[in-house]
Amino acid sequence: MARIGIPSALLYYIYYPFWLTFFNEIGVQVVTSGRTTKNILDKGVREALADACVPIKLFFGHVMDLKDKADYLFIPRVVCLNGKTIYCPKFLGLPDMIRHSLDDIPPIIDVRIDTRQGRLSLIKAYLEIGSYFGASRNTVLRAYCLARAALRRYNLLLMKGFSPIEAMELIKNPDNKKLVLPPKANLRFAVLGYPYAIYDSFISVNILDKLKKMGVNVLTAENINPLLLSLQKNCGLPKRLFWTFSDKALKAAHYLFRHDRVDAVLHLTAFGCGPDSLLNKFIELEAKQHRDIPFMTLMIDEHTGEAGMATRLEAFVDMVRRRKEAFACQN
Structure with missing residues (x-):
């Protein structure tokens, strides 16, 4: 089974439940870099551009932590997801920044996602991602629908007052009695x-x-x-x-x-x-x-x-x- 690495930084806190469900449903194992540590941050500070903000430096550190644990790195070029506003320009350039700054990293899946290109742009992007792993069209479409459902459950938990880490844990283990508001x-x-x-x-x-x-x-x-x-x-x-x-x-x-x-x-x-x-x-x-x-x-x-x-x-x-x-x- 192929392993795909998702750094636990930046868009991880918004879309990880979607990505986890999608990749699992097309038969790909997801590997994350886990919680931030001083060692991860120090690695990122050493490798990233000096004038980058700390979240970008941190992303570099999480990639460094993942590079020997995965067959692919998932760093999508997320431009726009609401048809109106765009993400930070550094988000758009992340795949290139990582590719040209770090040595010995696995192939990067950097599919461009921009909903301003049409109503079906999201589905087309995930069909392209699925093609990296030989997933059929029907498998990808089913995985996409299940991932959308997982993201809805996640967002409902956030609106109830849970933090992303708590909401992720509740999705994984709904009977966790320790997680209460x-x-x-x-x-x-x-x-x-x-x-x-x-x-x-x-x-x-x-x-x-x-x-x-x-x-x-x-x-x-x-x-x-x-x-x-x-x-x-x-x-x-x-x-x-x-x-x-x-x-x-x-x-x-x-x-x-x-x-x-x-x-x-x-x-x-x-x-x-x-x-x-x-x-x-x-x-x-x-x-x-x-x-x-x-x-x-x-x-x-x-x-x-x-x-x-x-x-x-x-x-x-x-x-x-x-x-x-x-x-x-x-x-």
Whole structure:
């Protein structure tokens, strides 16, 4: 059985349940690089371009960890999946960056996926992927339908409040009693940003778990129904943001600020990310229109220390809690 390697970074947190189901159904074994470690990050920092953002450097490290464990690497050239916005240009160039930067890597499956090319473009892309492994048309179409169903189940779990790692575990083991939503706390924070930064507990310095241990319920853009986000339209801009994850995060910020569903908003941003710097400014401008909801930006890179992040979070949570208690006393 052929083995295909999927790095546990970037789009992994959004589409892995789809990819896992698809490849299993066409008879291909999926191998992942697992959770991020310091060793994986260090490898990526050594191999990637110096001016790349930390998520891209991390992707290089995950590829290095996988290259001797798989017969193929799956690094699709994902351009557009909603017919409107595109992914970061570095995503588009990832297959070429990996191919020309790393030695002794297995063949890369870098099929281009762009739904702006027509309604059947997604199916055509996966038929092309299936052809690498000799899968018949009917087998690929069946696998594609089952993968779409798996992705729907996954997204429903995210909207219930589970994180991607928790949702993946629940799909694999629905009877896992350890995975339950935390009890409602007296504080509720939104953590906005790109999913591959927020949900990677190593580069985010475990921000979600830290907040939960401080008695804070956490809400992310992935926990919000996409229909509610679509109602935000262009967020007061002449046109919607060009990049998919930036557009989603900005719409989540507008929705949360304007519907007062949280006690505070945090934006986790990666140093060196061009789209993220623009996104942060737009979220900051919206925050200034809603001064009753505290806002803070947290920047991460490969040097981010856990102690410094914990100190900032503790101070911010304490400030928001005292502010809420003072406001309650006045009323």
